[in-house]
Amino acid sequence: MxxxxxxxxxxxxxxxxxxxxxxxxxxxxxxxxxxxxxxxxxxxxxxxxxxxxxxxxxxxxxxxxxxxxxxxxxxxxxxxxxxxxxxxxxxxxxxxxxxxxxxxxxxxxxxxxxxxxxxxxxxxxxxxxxxxxxxxxxxxxxxxxxxxxxxxxKTAKKETYLKNKGNWHLIGGRFSVNDNCVKCQKCVRICPSNNICLEDGKIVFKDNCIACLGCYQRCPQKAIIYLNKKSKYRYVNPNVNESEIGKDIK
Ligand SMILES: Cc1cc2nc3c(=O)[nH]c(=O)nc-3n(C[C@H](O)[C@H](O)[C@H](O)COP(=O)(O)O)c2cc1C
Missing domain, CATH: 3.40.50.360 (Flavodoxin domain)
Structure with missing residues (x-):
């Protein structure tokens, strides 16, 4: 197999x-x-x-x-x-x-x-x-x-990559949810690093984000925003069934 x-x-x-x-x-x-x-x-x-x-x-x-x-x-x-x-x-x-x-x-x-x-x-x-x-x-x-x-x-390139990778967790602190959030908690479920949780009725982004942007792109309400920017553009590949992303297919 x-x-x-x-x-x-x-x-x-x-x-x-x-x-x-x-x-x-x-x-x-x-x-x-x-x-x-x-x-x-x-x-x-x-x-x-x-x-x-x-x-x-x-x-x-x-x-x-x-x-x-x-x-x-x-x-x-x-x-x-x-x-x-x-x-x-x-x-x-x-x-x-x-x-x-x-x-x-x-x-x-x-x-x-x-x-x-x-x-x-x-x-x-x-x-x-x-x-x-x-x-x-x-x-x-x-x-x-x-x-x-x-x-x-090149060694320098490897170092740059590792430095960038070491900073990805910081991105988590720049996400927030706006009033469109219906607390469906899809973001909590799909986050690959368990970086998002619901605490006291609020969506909270912790500090082990891996910067994949899955939550931002796939929120059904487009309620997750980055640095308070108002961009409405979101991307999900239309050639796959979105609910299969993150699943095993045997
Ligand atoms: C944190 C992050 C870093 C990325 N860095 C690069 C990059 O260095 N070069 C590039 O061409 N695309 C970069 N991309 C784009 C993705 O590689 C690309 O859109 C990919 O097809 C996404 O695959 P997925 O839909 O399976 O997640 C980056 C995306 C993310 C979220």
Whole structure:
């Protein structure tokens, strides 16, 4: 059985994970809830967004505990610029002695939209061609045409990534809810780092945010706001069933 381990806050990586399952079979597993080391799988896929030219915290935390004998293939997706995230992942994989065979990157719609909202037509066109880009990668994998980054990661870049990652928790303090909040607590349920709770009838953001923006993007009332900004733009991948984001699919 193939293990398709994914992280996703707005569905792009889930769209890719589902295509991997369609092509190669296997089980789709949501990384933040996964406690294992991948030993139960013949082969492991990691499907992940790129954060700050690197890895989201749950994916970063998974790597050191993964079984070192299992073949590993990673598919990273990004909204604007991969910025050498593949080289960084390769570097960490080597550091932890993982049996990494291939790393592929592809563009999907941008979900880091706290400051800028991409034009809708652009998001639509990126989505329209997304299956083609995914298929191209899956064809390569099926033909064992494995790709690994040639460039080495620079120490300074690694340090910048780690510094950014070390500051992500601060973002939690910049979220709040406005009067549209109906206390449905969806944000509490979907937060991958259990950073949100209902305390004394109020939605409270604590300080272990991993900056995935899942709460902000997926609040049914658009009631979660960032730094009191009034932006109404929210992004969730329309090619997946939103309620499946964060779930395992066996
Ligand atoms: C905290 C954060 C950091 C991000 N950093 C990058 C980045 O460095 N480069 C980039 O092109 N996209 C970046 N993105 C955008 C996502 O990688 C991209 O939209 C991805 O497809 C989202 O996948 P998902 O829908 O599975 O969560 C970032 C998004 C977030 C939330």
């Amino acid at each position: 193939i293990g398709i381990l994914y992280f996703s806050s707005t569905g792009n990586s889930l769209q890719i994970a589902k295509k991997v399952k369609e092509r190669f079979g296997g089980s789709i597993i949501y990384i933040p809830k996964y406690q294992g080391d991948g030993s139960e799988f013949q082969k492991i896929f990691i499907v992940t967004p790129i954060y700050s030219f690197g890895l989201p915290t749950p994916v970063f935390d998974l790597l050191p505990r993964l079984n070192k004998d299992k073949e590993l293939i990673a598919i990273q997706n990004y909204g604007g610029m991969a910025g050498g995230a593949d080289a960084l992942l390769f570097d960490y994989a080597k550091q932890f002695g993982l049996n990494i065979k291939g790393i592929y990157t592809l563009k999907m719609p941008e979900n880091y939209t706290l400051f800028l909202s991409p034009p809708k037509f652009y998001t639509k066109s990126v989505l329209k061609s997304s299956d083609k880009r995914i298929d191209k990668i899956l064809d390569k994998i099926a033909n064992e045409d494995y790709v690994l980054p040639k460039s080495k990661v």
